[in-house]
Amino acid sequence: MIVADRKPIEEIIGYLKDHKNILVLGCNECVTVCEAGGKKEVGVLASALRMHAKKEGNEVKIDEVTLERQCDREYLDEIRDSIDQYDAVVSLACGVGVQFTAEQYHSTPVYPGVNTCFMGATEKRGLWTERCQGCGQCILATTGSICPVARCAKRLFNGPCGGSTDGKCEINAEVDCAWQLIIDRLKALDRLDEYEKLCPLKDWSTDRAGGPRKVVREDVQQ
Amino acid sequence: MRLQYPPNIRIVRVPCSGKVDLIHILHAFEKGADGVCVLACLEGDCHFNNGNLMARRRVEQAQEILNSIGIGGERAQMYNLSASEGPRFAQYVTEFTEKIKDLGPNPVKLAKNKAA
Incomplete structure (x- = not known):
């Protein structure tokens, strides 16, 4: 799975200082397993952001949604009807989810809520290590x-x-x-x-050295 | 044993302190609590093995978050005592209440009241 780590709340507060209607968007996949961006972490971050805004005397609306995945269009479509209410999204998905959300919703800024780290495994709860x-x-x-x-x-x-x-x-x-x-x-x-x-000698052209990569499977394309 | 303790605390009973999640503590502050203390069994005495140890870690997580948003981590506190220690319960909640009184009201509540 893709392993991510929490971002400091101060950093996220910094991104959001000019926004009044914010959606905290979680992901039910890898980041849920590594306890960085699932439904629970969405609740915690949203609560902290709401408290900070209230304390500063700012009228800010902060909603919470957690999608099944943020790296597939059909799941991102679930927020299509409500996205116009928000002037910013904090995505707690990995870097893929953040970018894919932004690609679907051009007029809404999408900020990262976690630091995406690597592809790894859960050694035990609270310890994830790189494998691929x-x-x-x-x-x-x-x-x-x-x-x-x-x-x-x-x-x-x-x-x-x-x-x-x-x-x-x-x-x-x-x-x-x-x-x-x-x-x-x-x-x-x-x-x-x-x-x-x-x-x-290894052919590194399939690694990052060859630039952004893609997998094309015409046999399964529709 | 007619023990006195401050009447302004609100007791939320849970089956084990391990039931207390980080989000419960944060929601209490969001709704205006001035302080939250988790009173758990003595370490090593948990009937579910490690409920009180998990609670301690969650209180520490809450403290970290409260510090980073400027509310003050000392408003969340963890105490350990045995279920039979009534006098100690009264002593801990009295201590905690005094400490919170010194810190003053929750800034979130103050801002909310000002806005209303």
Whole structure:
């Protein structure tokens, strides 16, 4: 899932200082799971914004809506009839949701309510860690299902660098060396011969280096 | 045991302090409460294992938010006591009420009253 973190309330208050009718728009998907932008967080942020406005003596209307997703038009259409009442939207979805909402509603400013961080997993409640960078050419089949693109600081493809010490990365003693993990895993799977194989140069054009990307599936298009 | 405690507190009973969510605390302030204290069982004594520990974290979250919007985090407070400690309950709510009196009314309530 896409992992996001809360933005400081002061920052959001700063965006909204000139607006009087505000919609706080949550998303029921990834940001709900990582407790940054679901229905609950929408309620908390809206309540805090209402209190701040009242305290400052500003007459501000703040409503709360949480959509199933903000990255699909059919769900964003649910606010089409009511969007004209608002002069600003704070979207608690990931950066995708913020942009897609703005694309659907050209005349309403849409502000981000969270900091979108990475694609990751829930290790435990309150701890999310990165697993994928969406490089567009998945090599997990040869690396024991551990990604050196996302988890090796240098994105190395043929074993660890000299900075790997006791299974930890030189950038931080708390960060596991991805290649140590890969070797341990291949050993456990009795597939260390995979490690011996040289990984050829990777085509980075499918990564961000090739600019904004798209997936086109004509077979499913309507 | 005819204990006295301030009559201006409003008791909201919940099955466990773990039931108290951040949004409940914030809504109380939004509606004009001058202070909110959560009285929970002693740490380590929760019948549901960690309800009071969750409540403590939520009170801390509320304090952080109240500080950032200029209402004052000290208006939300956490106390731990055993269910049988009537005198301590009276002592805590008296202390808390005095503290809130010193802080003055909730600025949200003041602004609301001024507007009305």
